Amino acid sequence: MIPEAGPRFAFRRFIREELMPQVTARYNTAGETALIGESLAGMFVLETFLQAPEMFDTFIAIDPTLWWNNRQILKTAADTLRAFRPVFKPAA
Secondary structure, eight states, rough: SOOOSHHHHHHHHHHIIIHHHHHHHHSOSSOOOEEEEHHHHHHHHHHHHOOOOEEEEEEEEEEEEEEEEEEHHHHHHHHHHHHHOOOOOOOO
């Protein structure tokens, strides 16, 4: 079993602390954020949703590699989702 695949924690930190502030500073944005990924990137989307749901408003995981790491994300997701309290933003 391989516990980690690449520097995903550093990548998530980079997105939160460096990339997102640069994008909002340089471009006229709508204030809504989304993360989308397919396959292994889809797994990153799911993991980000479970570990840092406040980072994005929308998460789209297309065919995530749920089998990775002996299906570890499926084993831990249920407990995380039971404790999850979504915050719904009213439509403008």
